[in-house]
Amino acid sequence: MLFGHEKVSFLHLPTPLERLDNVSADLGINVYCKRDDLTGLGVGGNKLRKLEYFLKDAQDQGATMLITEGGAQTNHGRLTAAVAAKYGLKCAIVTADEYPGEISANLLLDGMMGCPVYFVKDMESGRQAVIDKYTAEGENVYYVPMGGSNELGILGYAECAMEMDKQAREMGIADATIFTTVGSLGTYLGLIAGLKVCGSSMKLRGINVLPYAGKGSDKDNLLAYMHDYFDRICDFYGDEFVYKKEDFDSISFDISTDYIHGAYNNAVEEVRDVMYYLARKEAIIIDPCYTGKTFEAVVSEAGRGRIKAGENVIFMHTGGLPGIYTKHHRVELERELMPYMHTDEF
Numbered sequence: 001m002l003f004g005h006e007k008v009s010f011l012h013l014p015t016p017l018e019r020l021d022n023v024s025a026d027l028g029i030n031v032y033c034k035r036d037d038l039t040g041l042g043v044g045g046n047k048l049r050k051l052e053y054f055l056k057d058a059q060d061q062g063a064t065m066l067i068t069e070g071g072a073q074t075n076h077g078r079l080t081a082a083v084a085a086k087y088g089l090k091c092a093i094v095t096a097d098e099y100p101g102e103i104s105a106n107l108l109l110d111g112m113m114g115c116p117v118y119f120v121k122d123m124e125s126g127r128q129a130v131i132d133k134y135t136a137e138g139e140n141v142y143y144v145p146m147g148g149s150n151e152l153g154i155l156g157y158a159e160c161a162m163e164m165d166k167q168a169r170e171m172g173i174a175d176a177t178i179f180t181t182v183g184s185l186g187t188y189l190g191l192i193a194g195l196k197v198c199g200s201s202m203k204l205r206g207i208n209v210l211p212y213a214g215k216g217s218d219k220d221n222l223l224a225y226m227h228d229y230f231d232r233i234c235d236f237y238g239d240e241f242v243y244k245k246e247d248f249d250s251i252s253f254d255i256s257t258d259y260i261h262g263a264y265n266n267a268v269e270e271v272r273d274v275m276y277y278l279a280r281k282e283a284i285i286i287d288p289c290y291t292g293k294t295f296e297a298v299v300s301e302a303g304r305g306r307i308k309a310g311e312n313v314i315f316m317h318t319g320g321l322p323g324i325y326t327k328h329h330r331v332e333l334e335r336e337l338m339p340y341m342h343t344d345e346f
């Protein structure tokens with residue numbers, strides 16, 4: 001029970017918090033990794049923590065089907081399909097992206113788990129048409145918003161912050177800075193809330209991976225969305241919540257927009273470089289869309305002395321592995337890794 005809400009527990013928690021010895025020695029800081037890529041169902045990832053709460057809400061409402069939306073390669077959609085499969089619900093994903101011409105990465109897993117993906121021309125009307133279709137067929141549809149980021153969607157990461165704070169205390173990791181990816185904001189706001197609940201001394205640094213629309217700078221636009229979301233959360237939970245609306249201005253939202261590299265889910269050489277680095281130092285695989293950009297921030301900020309020698313950093317591994325099999329990333333990876341293929345030497 002958190003802020004008055006229950007969940008269905010289907011994860012193996014706590015996820016490990018492990019020290020990356022090789023990377024730590026190399027960067028001269030203490031780097032730990034919170035392995036939320038190891039959350040279990042459907043290849044794992046951060047959205048499962050949110051889905052524990054959505055599933056409870058859906059079951060309470062007698063839902064027979066989950067419908068969600070996102071980019072064609074939505075990790076959140078894949079994990080919604082995973083939870084639906086496990087709990088005997090139907091599922092559908094709606095995307096306004098074009099069909100990419102191949103069934104790879106998350107799309108492949110969606111299909112394997114029996115979840116149809118609707119490529120629609122317009123999200124608003126397309127989503128409604130899909131919901132109407134299944135409702136007319138007799139399904140009781142529960143709609144999960146993009147990225148699972150609504151009021152309920154912060155609960156999973158509020159809980160994760162408390163879990164991590166306990167682990168850090170037990171492991172003697174003092175005053176760590178958590179580096180986490182900022183996409184649809186739910187993970188970040190959940191962590192902020194959870195750290196406050198347990199009075200944690202840990203700091204939170206968000207790495208934004210997609211530009212938010214608006215008239216201001218990337219940072220200003222993002223903060224405008226954050227403010228709106230924060231207000232909705234305060235209204236929704238009322239006195240059950242740890243913050244009040246008026247607290248927004250006094251919270252230090254330490255979020256960087258320096259690692260967006262211009263667009264969401266683009267192929268970026270610097271990101272692939274840190275993906276190789278982490279794979280070769282620790283055998284941990286990160287993805288090019290989300291965690292790669294966040295780990296780039298860890299490496300780059302350690303290199304520039306923004307993270308001081310000996311400081312503690314927790315890199316949140318939020319999953320996203322299937323992303324490496326997306327065509328536009330795969331072609332770059334294959335081109336760069338071709339020298340590792342020895343075809344005619346012996």
Ligand SMILES: Cc1ncc(COP(=O)(O)O)c(C=O)c1O
Pocket residue numbers: 045046075076147149181182183184185186187188290291318319320321
């Ligand atoms: C692998 C991965 N990491 C991080 C995020 C960002 O989480 P949020 O959308 O809650 O900000 C996402 C969102 O889709 C994701 O798929």
